[in-house]
Amino acid sequence: MQLTWARAACSHPALTGVSRAHLGELLEELATVWDAARESELRQARGGPRRRAAGAGRKPKLVFADRLLATLVHLRHQLPHEVLAELYGVDRSTVSAAIRQVRPLLATRGFAVPDRPGLRLQTLEDLLAYAEAEGVEVRLDGAETQVRRPKAGHPGRRAFVSGKRKQNTIKTTTFSDGQGRMLLSGVVRPGRMHDQTAVRSEGIAEQLRLHPSVKTKVDSGYLGLAK
Template sequence: MGSVARSVIVNRSRITGLTRDVVAELVVEIGPLWAAQRHRRLSGRPRQRAVGAGAPYKLVFVDRLLATLVHLRHGVTHDVLACWFGVDRSTITRAISEIRPLLAQRGCAVGQDVRLRTLADVVDHLGSSGQSAIIDATEIRVRRPSQGTNGRDRYVSGKSKQNAVKVLVVTDTQGRLLFGGALKPGSCPDITQARDAGLVELLGHHRDLRILADAGYQGLGAQTGGQVITPPHRKFKKNAPLWWEERFAQQRKAHSSRRIRVEHGIAHIKNWRALTRHLGRRELLYELVPAIAGLASIPRQSPPPVAAG
């Protein structure tokens, strides 16, 4: 790939969704990891030539990283990326498969040297810092399993009536992403997903931690001693007093206003088109989701003001 085209991709944040400084940090951070991974792969089998011998890669590491970022941001097919970078399609596929797990291992950045990779890390961080959090689940559309596959219908979401995979998302009260993962088939209820992820047990170690959630998590409040806060229940099914209806509506609106930030965090994830609708293998989502969550957790910088003149 030419230096001019590479410069265009790096300098225009709309292409990768990241600023030039962030891309430079990723190169410095992931470059040594990729080199070590490559060395282990080459030296892990019998060889007739020394490691590193032979023709150099047509696609250098920087271009491999940029191709992966463009693919995640815009969902560009491997064939199109191969044309852009002037290599074969298999080269792009291999490059993305090498870079994607390295991005997934980064976790969500919440400080200079603080990375949250698991739900346990998130709960420990929130408990030690005295912050609150918001949880919610979002669905990613996937292809239907082939006919004759066991459990073919378990990916059908009861909400969207489509084949989907459910992702648990945790943000702070400002909407900054802290976690994205704990994947479950679309038919799994939100509360079951949180329980299977071990949220109840983790909250037991931090009794002062409070988490806001929607009505899909009603029941966790009693199970966690009030640590998970959900909207109020409707006590009157028929002939409710007018004053109670007004109070009920105000309480639900106040709760919704507090937890709306998690929807903003989910929107930042869905801005990466690779998760708008996943057309590849469902197993790849276990790398795609944490990789994109880590990239989306990077603080977004506003463009510098234009000088008047």
């Protein structure tokens, strides 16, 4: 019952940012890719072909449609994984795994450009070339999302502790236009990494130097970046 309610609520265009018709097309397109990738992963883990009929065994806590919805809502509104887990009635780690698995599928499609049907941005180079050609001011910001603390003994465990939020987080560098509409989302990194370090390690600073006419607006977390 809770899953049905959560699915109906999270599929609303105000939460996902896409119409229900577009959502259906997106689900149909990515489900095939997801099933193929999942089967390949399971085959590798088993070391051979399937031994039981399709559909046998333990049922997933979230079907692919719910995984996609949770990821879209998270990307659009930056809701913590814990909030989405409460909505779906599952553990936070289940939502974290779902988002981690679906994000790459969405990234391969690229980001739609507002008011430019058919144009999609897949890389930072695409984004800055578009901004330079259209005179778009790019807003740069680091978005943090709380996650479960890695297990004891996990390499780099302390790297997830955010100095600003004093919590275990992951951080992504997001790019939006002058109206705050997202154009691109960068690589997911541990929350302890400073915003400026993420910019340099992802090659963003170098790309900005290659496109000097692009105006970029940043917050105080990027002070000193111009140097």
